[in-house]
Amino acid sequence: MAESAACPAFQLGRPRYDQVGAPCPLSSFLGRLRHFVDIIDPSTLFVSEKKLKECIKLLDDYKHDTLPPGVSADQLWEAQKIKQWLNQSHNACVNYANRNATKPTPTSKFLEGYVGAVTSAVSIAVGLNVLIQKANKLNPGTRMIIQRFVPFPAVASANICNVALMRHNELSEGIDVLDNNGSVVGSSKIAARHAIMETAFTRVVLPMPIFVLPPIIMSYLERLRLLQRNRRLLLPIHSVVCLVTFGLSLPVAISLFPQMSQIEVSRLEPEIAMATDCKVLTYNKGL
Numbered sequence: 001m002a003e004s005a006a007c008p009a010f011q012l013g014r015p016r017y018d019q020v021g022a023p024c025p026l027s028s029f030l031g032r033l034r035h036f037v038d039i040i041d042p043s044t045l046f047v048s049e050k051k052l053k054e055c056i057k058l059l060d061d062y063k064h065d066t067l068p069p070g071v072s073a074d075q076l077w078e079a080q081k082i083k084q085w086l087n088q089s090h091n092a093c094v095n096y097a098n099r100n101a102t103k104p105t106p107t108s109k110f111l112e113g114y115v116g117a118v119t120s121a122v123s124i125a126v127g128l129n130v131l132i133q134k135a136n137k138l139n140p141g142t143r144m145i146i147q148r149f150v151p152f153p154a155v156a157s158a159n160i161c162n163v164a165l166m167r168h169n170e171l172s173e174g175i176d177v178l179d180n181n182g183s184v185v186g187s188s189k190i191a192a193r194h195a196i197m198e199t200a201f202t203r204v205v206l207p208m209p210i211f212v213l214p215p216i217i218m219s220y221l222e223r224l225r226l227l228q229r230n231r232r233l234l235l236p237i238h239s240v241v242c243l244v245t246f247g248l249s250l251p252v253a254i255s256l257f258p259q260m261s262q263i264e265v266s267r268l269e270p271e272i273a274m275a276t277d278c279k280v281l282t283y284n285k286g287l
Helices: 025-039 042-046 049-063 073-088 108-134 140-149 151-166 168-173 189-205 207-221 225-229 231-254
Strands: 175-178 184-188 260-264 280-284
Touching (some): 025 231, 151 207, 168 189, 189 231, 189 280, 225 231
Antiparallel strands (some): 175 280
């Protein structure tokens, strides 16, 4: 199998870029960032059925050691990327689909998450708007700028409630922790708490650039003579600014923590520490 110097050797079912093993935290973060940028590549939306079948066959040939000569590692990584997109396309956009799914979750958790998220978002948004309207000391311009930032705490709080409520079952039952061989050592509530906290923090960071950067950028763009004379351009330009910001913030946010996170055994429950000789165990954080 032909390989380029810049391309890592292909490993079936494994990420192309380093996720957690690099000695430098920045290197592993950049590896996760490149991994998620690769996953959300919009070009996969235009992959034909013929191309998809070719990719699946190429991976099957690799699995059965029947690859034709001249196939490069780049071709195999691309094939796996396309087939990974097919498997993830239906469940990558909601918290439930990306949770740690080792424990069953009752349907009632969906309703709890929905009610909690909507209630917290509306309550905070309305409350902040009322406070701003009553702040007579603020001039109209300052009040307008502050109002633009109101959606961020509303969405952030809704995201936290959504994650916590939809994955509350993990806190009570725990999630599986794995040893170096991938074998389940036990079910840990402490690991579940770490997983949910990391996921919730990611959900806070994700909307931050979306709600912070566009208001700042638009406050400057709106002063331009072109936009002052052509107010119809405001909406499409604002949409483009939001789209670009979201496209940049999504891979950065979900790259903050590795999906398969590690935790020292000494920080887990005593019964789990007694069940293994490993110093560090792994758990699926979810996205």
